[in-house]
Amino acid sequence: MIRRMLASPLAGTALGLLCSPAFAANRPGDGFEVASYRLALTPDIENRTVAGREKITLRATVDGVRRLNFSANTLGIDSATLDGVALAHTVEGDVLGFDLPRPLRRGRTVKLELSYHGRPARGFAGSATTLYTSYFACDWMVCSQNKFGEKAAFSLDLRVPAGMTSLSVGNMIVRRPGADGSEIHTWKAPRPYSAYLYGFAVGRLTRVSERVGSKRLTYLSNTADAGELKRRLAGTKDMVAFLSAKAGMPLPVADYSQLLVEGDEAQEAATYSVLGSDALPRQPDDPSQDWAIVHELTHQWWGNLITCETLKDFWLNEGITTFMTAAWKQHRYGRAAYEAELNEARSRFEKARAMGFDKPLAWNGTYPTLGVRRAIQYSKGALFMAQLRVTLGDAAFWSGLRRYTRDHAGGTVTSIDLKRAMEEASGRDLRPLFAEWVFGEGLSEGQSQ
Missing domain, CATH: 2.60.40.1730 (tricorn interacting facor f3 domain)
Structure with missing residues (x-):
């Protein structure tokens, strides 16, 4: 999720059930x-x-x-x-x-x-003839x-x-x-x-579909005809193949839909995404504009199939997805596009640091703004995944990501689950690296604040 992520209900919230029989249930879901x-x-x-x-x-x-x-x-x-x-x-x-x-x-x-x-x-959003949720x-x-x-x-x-x-x-x-x-x-x-x-x-929607192996891709819109839908979403097939290989498992849904609407919407749902026309590339083969389709598609694995257990580990949803957007760009456009995407993440993260705000990824406190929360959970999360890749090398890194994905498919995760998968794939002790980036220096895995 991009534009509509982390609005007021998410800011500074922590989750978790109370375990005392004499608890006072005050939070939703307690x-x-x-x-x-x-x-x-x-x-x-x-x-x-x-x-x-x-x-x-x-x-x-x-x-x-x-x-x-x-x-x-x-x-x-x-x-x-x-x-x-x-x-x-x-x-x-x-x-x-x-x-x-x-x-x-x-x-x-x-x-x-x-x-x-x-x-x-x-x-709720839409037009005179269409209504969609986000x-x-x-x-x-x-x-x-x-x-x-x-x-x-x-x-x-x-x-x-x-x-x-x-x-x-x-x-x-x-x-x-x-x-x-x-x-x-x-x-x-x-x-x-x-x-x-x-x-x-719901609405008066144009609808077209195509097959990718055993999967079906469905494109819908109230503003574009079938030809424009196919043209603007044509890259989805290659993205599915790339992400399936990196995840070590196929697209987790039999029918994946993309709803093209006006504006800059970019939001995943369980088995589909809502994409604004302004968020899609205006020019073909422009890596700087090619992010929304792959970002929301990536959530079908990391975020939807495998979901952070609480907001404390929200970076597992968004940091991995932001990193995979960069990885897709490397695959599609070359190394320079990968580095450019990571530099964008680095710039956002540095702005937060300049404000005096740099927290571990698995931090459970309150963020001063939604932009700062993004800078940590999206951008710093992506940079950490890139650092893991450098530290472990491609073979061990991608093997660890596949292990993490397969082992937790359909379930929920914490940062420790990713650490264990990467350690098992590489045979390395990653406590120092995770302490530096994820849990905080001087804190054990169960003590991050």
Whole structure:
């Protein structure tokens, strides 16, 4: 993610469940984990509103859960029940909470059912004929935006005007007539994903597809015709081949879609990306402009398939992806393009250092600005990956990255997981290097602040 990454809900936040039975659940997601979200949504393109029903299956992870907290949003909750019992709800700051009639025991599984409506404050964009979501899933549904380590199943019944095209996570498994000239498109994710990766789009969209081996690439747009779509996204096939080889595993989704819209959008979702036309190269074969497609595609492996457990290790999502953008440029344009991309990262990082702000990659504190957070987690993260490559040599480095990817596919990771994979691939003790860049000088792996 680039343009819409790390807006206010992410700034200075740390995650992690409390483990004491007598805890006070105050943060979204504390005390329980979600197994699945099942949604039925009716979006209104013209008014930028949504009405929905949602069933959340969740399990208590500690004893004594008295309240279920999620990320607050601007939706109006029309009804809420837990296993059929009506619940009251409150909104306090950035927390939407549901008070329970009796505490939940650890291990108990329950179903929270909701209905709601409203105009999301963030995460909705589009035109007069198109609506698409971008990053802030918990503004148009009820979930926990920053609980990256929680991956849940996701399915969506999307009610749209007949004849419109829709896009969401995974594949459309059913398309059936609805009431009043509508259609219901049922989408289902192929595997559990973190909630921030959920999304959808609906509109009068041009749609074209092509095959890359056993995978399908689908291009959609409300502004470009089929010819322009194929031309502007033509490099995707080569990028898929390159990233598959470096990851040691094929594209993790059977059908990868790219939605081309106006503006400078660059945002990944679980099985697709939203790309603004201004973020794509205006001239062919210009390495300085060739970043958005490969960056968001790269997240299908690092970020989506393998996700940082908490925001403390967010650099594993974005630093690796920023580095792989440089690696793609080396493959496509030569060594000079790789160095130029790393120099861009170095320039951003040096600006943060000039402000007196240089923190370890796995730092759990508060950043003064979103730009500084980017400079550390994106840019310094990419520079560290480049330093690992120099230190280990290409053979061991790429072997370590493949090991890391295969070993943790579908799961969540911390910085220690990357360290172990690189050590196993190289046979080297990387504690000093990780202490310098990732955990902080003089701190052990479990003590980074």
